[in-house]
Amino acid sequence: MERNHKDNLLKKRKAEIDLSQFYQKNQEEGDKTDQSNGEQQVQKRQRKDCPYLGQIKRHVLDFDFERQCSVTLSNLNIYSCLTCGRYFQGKGKNTQAYTHSLEEAHNVYINLHDSRVWCLPDNYEVEDAALNDIKYNLLPLYNQQLVDKLDSEPIFSRALDGTEFYPGCLGLNNLKQTDYVNVMIQALCRIKPLRDFCLIYKLSGENLNNVDPKHLLVLNFAELVKKIWNPKNFKGHVSPHEVLQSISQASSKRFKIGEQKDPINLLTWFLNTFNEDLASKNSKGKKQTMIEDTFQGEIELSQLIPKNKDVNFLNKIAAMKTNVDVNVQYEMKNQKTKFFFLTLDLPQVPLFKEQNQLASIPQIPLMTLLKKFDGKSFIEERVTAIKKKYRIVSLPKYLIIHIKRFHKNDYFIEKNPTIVNFPIKNLDLTEYIWDQNSSGNKEEVNGDKAATEKVSYKYDLVANIIHDGQAEDGKYRVQIHHKPTDQWYDIQDLHVNNIMPQQVVVSECYILIFERQIHN
């Protein structure tokens, strides 16, 4: 597998990205400011001939960690020493960076907030195109042209230590029981509208020291996605440290480092939190946020609720269950609900009673599980005797399917190991969409432009989150589709392996994400 991966990489021509396109413009803007502001021009000290650039050691630089001074622990005005990589507050006289430059004779520093490079203690800004790759690793920049390339042209990259990788297929550090976060991050990196939103996202002068935790999560997530897709990444892997910090903070420590949680709960919370932040900044004219436009579908729940709530009610229900004909009156109730994911139930696994072991691991097709949403058959709830059926009103561009493997009984969490068989390409859900033409309400259908547009309900898999092992001490990994090469990768924290498509369908899938096909 390892060999296969390498061969695939070597076949591709390394695509060069010209970084000067991102810094040329900044330079021009800077010049304009200088001309319009004479005072600033006097104060601004720039040099192109800094004699200390030879000190820079790229392999010790790591910009994934919290921007915090290694001496004062402050988060304000932090610089990284480009010789030893340590973070210091600075850069004026008697600051930590200034002192470090005198004590260690380390003279070149990058501002972690705006990526400008300074020489200390002389205190002049260094202008040199040779620093662009460092600036780009700190704050990767994208334009539409580069974003468009990511899914069509295989851009092959090499880290400083020689590791070869495709941008977007990078391992993530596990910071202690954070595999459940890593799989979500990796899966969301396959969602084009969300990924592109993050890559193009520009800070608009927000004061990062006084920002709402939910908005900080969005900002930090966007920065992480930029690093994961960075074709110039120095390390070939990324630490999601800052995103984990902001998840912990924004969720009031419901999700934190050191304690494995259920990724479907994290994903639900994450999408809702992200969505709330986008909605709060939405202009009034816009109906939907990017998150709603990407993930949101709608189902209709029909319930038959027993009317007879007299003292004999339970007896009647009991009698009904033993096939005695009892006249129970039902009340019909319909309710439409929006969703970000669909949950599918697995049939109970038969056990050998004596040995308490599985007879064999059962298999079931995904299409069979989806019958829950066919809108035809009512399913009765055991305790309440309410009969329910679901039908799908609309399906999103990206359909998240949650296979309900875990059940909590009185003592512990049980895992259902049933293998679910699903197609990687061309999952056809057309028959599950409620046919509005047969509803008898033609006027509404004709009036609704969206309903008359021909929409495909064929889907291709883009990510598959898997749970391996027992319910209590298992691990999560994710399989993702790399579009430019049409290859599949299995990612478990830092480990990235090229796999065959056949290996995707034989795992204990937990969360599947499908992308709707686009018809031309």
Ligand SMILES: [Zn+2]
């Ligand atoms: Zn240093």
